[in-house]
Amino acid sequence: EIVYYADTDRQGNPVLRRSDNLYPCPDFESKTTDPIICERIKSFQVTYYDDEGDETRYWNSDSDEYEYATPVAVGIKIEIGDDKRSQVFRTKIFLAVNRKPEKG
Numbered sequence: 805e806i807v808y809y810a811d812t813d814r815q816g817n818p819v820l821r822r823s824d825n826l827y828p829c830p831d832f833e834s835k836t837t838d839p840i841i842c843e844r845i846k847s848f849q850v851t852y853y854d855d856e857g858d859e860t861r862y863w864n865s866d867s868d869e870y871e872y873a874t875p876v877a878v879g880i881k882i883e884i885g886d887d888k889r890s891q892v893f894r895t896k897i898f899l900a901v902n903r904k905p906e907k908g
Contacts, residue, residue: 805829808841810848818845820882844884851879853896855904871905 807823811834821838852863852875865874879896 805832807832808848809834810845811838813840813843817843819843820845820848842882842884844886846883846885846890847881848883849881851881853877853879855902865903872903873905874902875899876902 805823805825805827807825809821809823809832811819811821813819819840820842821834822841823832823835823838825832849861851859851861853859854870854873855876859879863875864870865872877896877898879894881892881894883890883892885891
C-alpha cells in the first residue's frame, strides 16, 4: 500500500509525505518518519478514471459501488509555492495493469 498525504513539517509548513506498507497492510497512520516528497504544498488533488473515461475524486476497489474494478488512470494536480508565487503541476498516469468491473 502506498499512501500520499498532506502533513506539516516541524515548522508547521505544509508538506506532502509518502507512506509504504507491505501486505497485510496495517490501518494507515501518519508518521513523522515518513519521507517528505514535496514542500510548500498549496493544494493536492487526485482524480480517478474508469474504463469508460469517467472521472471521480474518490475510488474504492473493494466496493460494490465500483464493481471491484481498479482505475484505468489516475490524474494528479499539485500546486506548490507561497503567497507571492506558485506553480501548478499536472499529470495523468495510465495504469499498465487494472481490474475490469465485475459484471453480475
